[in-house]
Amino acid sequence: MKSAVIVFPGSNRDHDIAHALKTVTGQDPVSVWHADTTLPDVDLVVLPGGFSYGDYLRSGAIAARAPIMRAVAEFAASGRLVLGVCNGFQMLTEAGLLPGALMRNEGLTFVCREVLLETVSTDSPFTRNFAKGDVWRCPIAHHDGNYFADADTLARLEDTGRVAFRYARDTNPNGSINDIAGILNEGGNVLGMMPHPENLVEALQGGTDGRRLFESIAGAFAAA
């Protein structure tokens, strides 16, 4: 499986997710600069965590208008996989590739801790290795992770199996509506999530619960 990680000025988990992809798939992803306008021939594009452009406007808002994002939108429209983690999720909502918005955490402070996630939908290339209802450990680290969508959008997400992950067992750290931690687009080929599975893929990091997400993606291509 070939992948690319988009690097924006202010990205700071680009190395983390590259390391996780390398650890799980054995292959280093290609690094793509935000000012580029074309993507290399890859199977997966990742929008990494961080504070793109300082997040001095709404988080992810400026990155959503970066030159590379037109190519990312076309890539997603062609049905290929796009994963946005944390700041990447914020970019996807700002770019209109996913519905809803990520508001300031309910507690108003940055929060970095471990939470429990429940896998809600297993019907996507990102979640195919999970069992429905699986509860797994995952770190979070964000200031603006409070997911919100209007009632119609929310109903559509819930009814069509597009909620990928929910904060489980009262660990919702940010006030997200319906405890939503990650959502899919209509085609199931774009996933945005606030938690950081890339920081829990080795025993040394305290566990390997985050691996399954990357194994799912890699498996989707091995099977294809």
Place this chain on the structure above:
Amino acid sequence: MIPNDIEITTDLIEAHGLKPDEYERILALIGRTPSFTELGIFSAMWNEHCSYKSSKKWLKTLPTEGPRVLQGPGENAGVVDIGDGETVVFKMESHNHPSYIEPYQGAATGVGGILRDVFTMGARPVAAMNALRFGAPEHSRTRHLVSGVVAGVGGYGNSFGVPTVGGEVEFHARYNGNCLVNAFAAGIAPADGIFLSKAEGVGLPVVYLGAKTGRDGVGGATMASAEFDDAIDEKRPTVQVGDPFTEKCLLEACLELMGSGAVVAIQDMGAAGLTCSAVEMGAKGNLGIDLDLDQVPVRETGMSAYEMMLSESQERMLMVLRPEKEAEAEAIFRKWGLDFAIVGVTTDTLRFIVRHQGDTVADLPIKELGDEAPEYDRPWIESPKRAVLAAEDVAEPADYADALMTLVGNANGASRRWVYEQYDTLVQGNSVVTPGGDAGIIRVGDKGKALAFSVDVCPRYVEADPFEGGKQAVAECWRNLTAVGAEPLAATDNLNFGNPEKPEIMGQLVGAIKGIGAACSALDMPIVSGNVSLYNETNGEAILPTPAMGGVGLIDDVDTRASLALANDGDILLVIGGHGTHLGQSTYLRDIVGSEVGAPPPVDLAAERRRGDFVRELIRARRVTSVHDISSGGLAVALAEMAMAGDRGCRVKVPAPAHAALFGEDQGRYVLAVSPAEVAAVTEDALDAGIELVEIGSVTGSDLTVEDILTISVAKLRESHETWFPDYMSGA
């Protein structure tokens, strides 16, 4: 705009923090009255913050060398060899005065400054810590300061992308008028890729990099060299504003540029900005510098030369470049959206010349500015010795369980989770142990190597006996690194004191430095960098003397580290260093009895070394399952912390007097959990090594029980431990 030829009056001199004899010295040096800009430059270079004029004489006595030390004090940060062609680059620095005036930006720029010190040396920052001290919780300003400082530390470090792996937060009424914000950062650099500030070569371009210059922070270093009074809010404009996004871009651009071979010398613009960085580069390299301020990228129009020279706008660097690499260098900075401007040239005149709009606004001897700042041998008196307080003279608690619940659940004993959850502790993916353990640990490279970090000081010990307190700060730091299995390598010190012009305060500083020196020598932990913050006084009242020590240790095989969490039922609990006896200056005395008297516990450095080396060997040989050092709160608090971390109980027995055994803060001690099969061999080895070891009980159940004294469930301990901070901050 104040003209450069304004008359230099005595009021103006005083407002620049220059003493009459210092001004006489300026006149003698340059043979004429200085211009306004020159006066500002002298004030910036000769204030306490930049010149260390009160502390230099004593700092010189500290041990700064060792087989692994590649760069000691005097550069932006210290450099220590960690093998495999890699080095760790680290330093700690205070941002106390600005944080009290404007807590968010003061703390944020403190973090920014220390990160810049580290990457200026060519290192990528990999870990941060911070030591924070605030006034009494009930003081009207404290909650506001805690909230702002913690948000500021997080706001900068999280965005920049460095994990915060440890720190300290303490409250005491003596910090009511001056909080302390000491920020530590460490980075990794290749041994053959260290960059220094010493300029070399005549006629080379001096390049300005990073963010634009504005009026923020003008006079900041001078502000930080004075006491506070009630008019403190007027100083708000002297605090700088941080931009972590620009700093992150500056980091990436600098490392890329260093890799290109274009950099001859580099210096970040910290305190006293353009002035201090240019003078240091020239003075160290025996070169003159000509600056043309018309080339400096500015954020606002109409800035005077004085303002530009004293601005402390953040995220700026000065470099001497190889001229043939100019185009390549500029392209790297443009790519990252940063300013790049040639603002000067190195000369062989040894003059520091500043031009602005066609005028020469300053023309000063650069060596004298940089190296010949006044140096004082300030009068000092030794702090009076306090009598040792016998345990028999200290009351036992009415209820031992209540006392322990208080010590793990009050302002100074409660969990710091509310604080450290606002810091990104995981970014970069190398965090092995995050805040809450004895030392933070991060992985380095892919060969199983790791680094451990700890920051420590016990100010009430230093106040009671500066020499023993100075020793203790080093010993505790060394002990915390040892307790996770690391070999302590070196340390950075951040000496926070009151007004050194008072002999008793100067006596604290001298005593503490002597103690730090003695301990660093005995424990082979040289000081490789540091910072001194004096004049931490408000309306004449000084802070507790607070020499914070930031230590770095090396773990060769990260799989052999130790944790404080109790791990196996049935493990036997051993105390290295014997039972507690010393209650003078203990937290028990302060928080349960309500008094702060007596001598602090003395540190036997030879015993410290012997015991620590023994414990480290046990960890490396995988002969122990958990390890924790005994510090504030004594054995009882250490056991409670081990129980909470492992979610397991234990049952122990201690001799009378129980309050001394449980809460005594005798130094150089550890609690070990060892499997029953290993106990006899460990005990025998301790005996052979001349180390006192006592068996106190075992890991069992879900309660912490001290036979005939107390039983508390671990769940109840945790509830007490976790409640105070969030309740306090929410105003509950």
